[in-house]
Amino acid sequence: MNQARAFHHRIDKALHDDQLRRNFRSALSGIQAKREIQFPDDTQLQALREQARAVRASALIHQPELLERLEANLTANGIQVHWAEDPEQANAIIYGILEAAKARSVVKGKSMVSEETGLNQYLEERDIEVIESDLGEFIIQLAHEPPSHIVAPAIHKNRREVAELFHRFYPDIPYTEDIDQLTQSARLILREKFAGADAGISGVNFAVAETGTLCLVENEGNGRLSTTAPRLHIAITGVEKVVEKLSDVPPLLEILTKSATGQPITTYFNMISKPRQPGELDGPEAVHLVLLDNGRSRIRIDAELLDTLRCIRCGTCINYCPVYVQLGGHAYGTVYPGPIGIALEPQRLGLDQVGTLTSACTMCGACAEVCPVKIPLPTLINRLRAEAVNLQRTSTPLAGRGSLRKPGEASIWKIWQRLYSSPGLYRLFSFAATRMRWLTPVSLGGWTRYRSAPRPAARTLHELARQEGFRHE
Amino acid sequence: MSTAKQIYYFATCLVDLLYPKAGLAGMQLLRREGVEVIFPHDQTCCGQPAFNSGYRDEALAVARAQLACFKREIPVVVPSGSCGGMIRQHWAELFAGQPDEAQALAVAGRTYELTEFLVDVLHIRLTDLGEPLKVAIHTSCSARREMGVADRIEALVGQLDKVEVLTQERKAECCGFGGTFAIKQADVSGAMVKDKTDALRATGAQRVISQDCGCLMNIGGAFEKQHARQGDGPTAQHVAEFLWERTA
Known part of the structure; x- marks a missing residue:
């Protein structure tokens, strides 16, 4: 099975496990609340983060x-x-x-x-x-x-699951769901x-x-x-x-x-x-x-990717990741899950092996906001996305560069580029899209499984602005 | 009193085609404050969709095509947190080492998100003319973390005395849009927007207000789909359209 299919298979499994998702939601909300109590003063937190970043960067x-x-x-x-x-x-x-x-x-x-x-x-x-x-x-x-x-490591299990596990392996110990007794x-x-x-x-x-x-x-x-x-x-x-x-x-x-x-x-x-x-x-x-x-020495060569190695393995990026909370760690299929996993594992193992991980990020930035050593995780993940579809030869020491480039997807972006970098062509396109908006498909694959399809307006803002007497240049 | 007499308005691609009324409302709010709003005819998109997907050359070509639209030394106002974030934060990466890097950085340096401009530069005062209404505010992740303007929308909506602002659980959590993420990881995105709309619904708000059309397309689209099954519920609206509707 190729990496993308395998990843989607694991995601599908995780999303259909309601108990698992409840366990993660409850555990992570608890950890977030506990962390926030420790940092009542944002100025002090930012100073400490900067100090920690500097120590790690210098090292x-x-x-x-x-x-x-x-x-x-x-x-x-x-x-x-x-x-x-x-x-x-x-x-x-x-x-x-x-x-x-x-x-x-x-x-x-x-x-x-x-x-x-x-x-x-x-x-x-x-x-x-x-x-x-x-x-x-x-x-x-x-x-x-x-x-x-x-x-x-066992965050995905609730106390009942742990109790059952203990009972199975140590039947002599009386069954209990009491955490202290376990x-x-x-x-x-x-x-x-x-x-x-x-x-x-x-x-x-x-x-x-x-x-x-x-x-x-x-x-x-x-x-x-x-x-x-x-x-x-x-x-x-x-x-x-x-x-x-x-x-x-x-x-x-x-x-x-x-x-x-x-x-x-x-x-x-x-x-x-x-x-x-x-x-x-x-x-x-x-x-x-x-x-x-x-692989760490290889990562260290690149001035941008080097930041990945500042990590002190606290897991805070994971605790705040809105994708991780839906999936849990096993869905990632790598040793390190969550944002740090998405940034680190393709560098360690190659984009051709686990580069698809980079798709499991909305670029929301919650991870970078809490990272104690200020690793710019979304920037790193975005860089890896670019490397994964880039065919040009550079000195970047990343395995599997360009391996996720798909001809169909690449040509869509080329068409997009042509359309959006030529104002005349864009106006023609947007005119057609608004006039023929009744032709907009009501079903758009994964998007419309959960939402209605977006529909172009009757007139673009280009047109409305002119109608309302705003100055065009 | 306004210090900026003239501004460029950068509508962004989603607003131009899908939410022109929101875009227009933003322009009307600015004009009412005595600002001359210039709408460059040749504008299209900041380049964010391709940039987020790793297609940097394509993103660069599109971003570059915008530079000619914003030549004069006047502010560029963008009715979107994520497009603002793209320009202000990521154009620097995108244009690094390019011949027009300085020009791109100059535009980035005078780019404002709309609510930021209304609050910080225009010090706008609003008079609420609408009926009592309960709303919840969803701040886009880019507005919150890239632009640092999450509190500006709160400040603006806070000026409306007949509007009650309700707070959803896990307010700062992403709605699951993420550009092409919503297509590439459709089911994860679906699970995230389900959590987000559940939290918003639970507040009892009649309307959800946001600074970002990406989030609106996601949250509003999910509401519409859910309404078709469950009957009525909240609707989603861009903050500019909401403010204009209540004050004009």
Whole structure:
């Protein structure tokens, strides 16, 4: 199936799932309200956004040097650094580390980069047990589903669906739809896993070059347990997560938590800088960091597309997207859904693979308005639309340029251009359209499934203005 | 007192062909304030439809054809938030590196959305002559986020003392028009306009007012289709036509 048909098939499925749409509407309205409480003063919010933008933009400009410093300081701290070009390499590196440590079981903190690489499946195929320890991730792992949101992976499920899922997999636990009781059950199940796991795998929110520190933001304590209880900790993240200084972290952290979940601060904020030292009672004996490129260096070359990499993965653009709320994350069919997914995934995977995603945007700008690092998402999406239908050769490092150009559509735009750039021709056309308006079709495909057909007026404004004595030039 | 004696009026393609009465009402409002309104004969479209669809060369050719219409150093007034946004925000991208870039930027720099011009430049005062009416205001996303003029329509409608303004749930959410989005993602767009019209209906408003004909075509068209099935309900109207109707 081609990408456009597959996308429409997923959209169709989502739009016909009323429960799913109610779940999203209710969850996202709640998150929006919580976020807005955190930013009562717009002037302060704008100042903080500008500060966060500047920190991220500067880090991207200096990324090569910062990555060198990060590696040097992490190594000096006793954390081993690995570089991966692509998902396959990243998975192989992680598997290699686990093998060398004879690790057969892994507890995982939440990591979207590991979703990029398909790490869970890779390890499971090699007989390593992988348990997701973030509650949302734990739920969707039971359901065998990918995350539908980058911060709240199980956002598409309501409490009844979660209760049924728990009951199916853990029939010994009494059935309940009480959220606190469900959480307690998950906690008990996961405690055993933490105690027994050979290794922990986590993501990274910010990697600080100056000090060689890996920052991890979380709410459940599962991140701390995954990175401290097992004897081995492997962190995986994208190369763009590096920031220069420790003092860069507070503004990013503040705007991240307030934007993402409407919290002034998360329950846990971990700063990992060393494996266990002699005389210390806990912590992993070895810590590794896998830095994944996976197309990021290619994106970084283009001065406009570079802005995509400022993203701190807060999911706020997703929470405010009026298309996402109708569809949910699975309809996008990519690791990252919503506005950031539409901007990032075609760059990562190629316009020929997922460029159709760019059609799922009204250009309303709600995403860019709330983005904590001021990524101009509609501008990026518009640029990708242009690249997708552009046949001219440029130095743009985008895979699949021009691949979505359709001859029929292209010739309609050529006719449109001819009509609207020749005033005489346009007047002839509009005269004909108004005089023969009774010929306007009443059925216009998808448009008239939901609305009446627009009909030309009896006279154009060109004519009315002249009749009313307005000056023509 | 008005500071602008003369302005160009850029009707935009949707207004010219589908909503000329709204366009004319805007011109009449301006004329009543003592402004000489010039309607350049050769105007057609700002280029937005093709630009939004990725066809930049075609958009550029059409946008370029407008430059000759707006040569003099007088304001260009546009009765549409999204066309205003196209000119003021996106012409810069579209014309970047072109020989006529400076000319395009000059036009963009003196372009105003209609309600913005009425409030900020003309400081218009309105006297309501109409019957009591309940309305809801839908601000287009471009007026809100690209042009930053969402509050101007509120200010204008707020001057009408027999008009009660009701507020719909999720007011700032997009109505689902999005230009070719409504065709390419027809079912998503349909779901969005359903949510929007449900929210507008729930206010009990008799009329929905907007600054943007794209939104009006979407919301008004959906109302018409729904009325055919469910009987009466609100209608959608451009703010210029609404203001003129109540004050003339």
